Amino acid sequence: MNLAALPTAQGADDEFQWSAAVLLTGPRGWYLVRRNPKLAFFPGYWALAGGKLDPLADGPGPPDPRWERSLRVCALRELEEEVGVLPESLARSMGAERDGLRAELLAGGERERVAGQRFRLQVDAAPECLDALRSITWATTPRFAPRRYRALYFELELPAGEEPVVVDGELVEGAWFEPADLLASWRRGGVLLVPPVVALLEALERAEGGWGAARDAAHAYSFAVDRGALHVVSPTPGIAMAPVRTATIPPATTTNCYVVGHERAYVVDPACTDPGETARLVDYLEEAHGERLVGVLVTHHHPDHTGAVDAVARRFGLPVQAHPLTLARLPVPARTPVELDGGEVLDLGTAPDGSKGWNLAVHHTPGHDRGHLCFVESHARAIVAGDLVSTLSTIVIDPPEGHLRTYLASLERMNALDLGVLLPSHGPAAPDGNAVLAAYLRHRSARESKLARQLAAAGPVALDDLVDLVYDDAPPGLRRLALRSLLAGLEKLAEDGRAERAADDMWAAVDAEPTQSNDQPIQR
DSSP states (O other): OOGGGSOOTTOOGGGSEEEEEEEEEETTEEEEEEEOTTOSSSTTOEEOEEEEOOHHHHOOOTTSTTHHHHHHHHHHHHHHHHHOOOOHHHHHHHTTHHHHHHHHHHHOHHHHHHHHHHHHHHHHHSGGGGGGOEEEEEEEOOTTSSSOEEEEEEEEEOOTTOOOOOOBTTEEEEEEEOHHHHHHHHHHTSOOBOHHHHHHHHHHHHOTTOHHHHHHHHHHHHHHHHTTOOOOEEEETTEEEEEEEOOOOTTOOEEEEEEEOSSSEEEEOOOOOSHHHHHHHHHHHHHHTGGGEEEEEOSOOOHHHHTTHHHHHHHHTOOEEEOHHHHTTOSSOOSSEEEOOSOOEEEEESOTTSOSOEEEEEEEOOSSSTTOEEEEETTTOOEEEETSOOSSSOOOOOTTTOOHHHHHHHHHHHHTSOOOOEEESSSOOBSOHHHHHHHHHHHHHHHHHHHHHHHHHHOSEEHHHHHHHHOTTSOGGGHHHHHHHHHHHHHHHHHTTSEEEOGGGEEEEOOOOOSSOTTSOOOO
């Protein structure tokens, strides 16, 4: 697998953290581990045992010619650390030293680093153990994530005398699954699975030639993505997610386009403006969905969400469905516009688990944009959130289009629903939509309290002076956006009777009780 020799469209070698993972197989099926719900990366998800390459312990990564050996060492080290399984030859060679070495690998810090180097010496003494790993494929974290991994996936058949055991820490449990049962459970919403595992399970389901054909299909897909095909993942059953490059606000560099449904499918926010990126999106939609597409949905009118709306709608003859305020401001007027005011329920047909009555509820969520919509599907309660929230950063509220009180009311109204996975326009999916919305509300409350304190202490003050006190954590390049958000916050305080605009565009605190709660937005 000459992975390192590929000039990948995914990015330069130094953009990735190289890693390795192992699919442990045996008579009981596939062995997976569940990640600690407190972790930042895929919290609570079932995944393969694995982790990132440590060049000091495992050896150098790409482009060094020894890269594949290093990743095999990494795979075995992580497998022993996380589940306590080794190939027979390595287990035999390590002998009595093995238990103590695993304890050191689990200790973290300097002890783990030293133990990693000792583990590599053990591998060097029994190099045939590396041949027990069979290459499956590789995968790269899509561009929506701030931290990107490029992982090599291996298979190891459970060696005789070995039994996986998970120690609580980064992982909380491990279990054997029959692949078909695991995929069915995911489709029912019974388990959270990392997208590479979903891809392997779906490849196995489609493959007429069994596991060997599935491996070949997974390899072919990874190769195609490296050559520039659209990178699509499945964050939740029945929804495909494809980050496309857009001229958006940092730290984001992409906007997530979604396809919701499989029997009746809607394209949400086909956002790309680059002709090549649009062509890749259209090719994917043609191959994966084709005649099952029934409409284009738009969350709001901002340019980083609407770039390919017209191209996709024309190519597949689809209506464009959005809030009237969005339809009026599309860069190219829709040929077949359908107004959505919120409250509509769109038919999706059969759910991923075969149950009937699957649908997509439309919610009007103004505040960031007056015509903003969110969509909640009825099966797993996933929310396609648009720019209501981001999993990369905060959301800019830019007056007069943006209105903070209205935005907070939208957050509270959506948080009152029972939500599953949250699918933002910018950033990776989050497993608990309500937790994300609650965190946003806490953040906004803390920022408002900070603004009120600084305004009271500064006396009459200009925006340019106040922004450095209230948004002292904002990157220098985003100061203009911080000024707009600051203005939104001041306008809300003024609506509450707690601030006023003085002469010469100065702002001052007013000692008064709030006059209106967040759940009573001023309509814009």
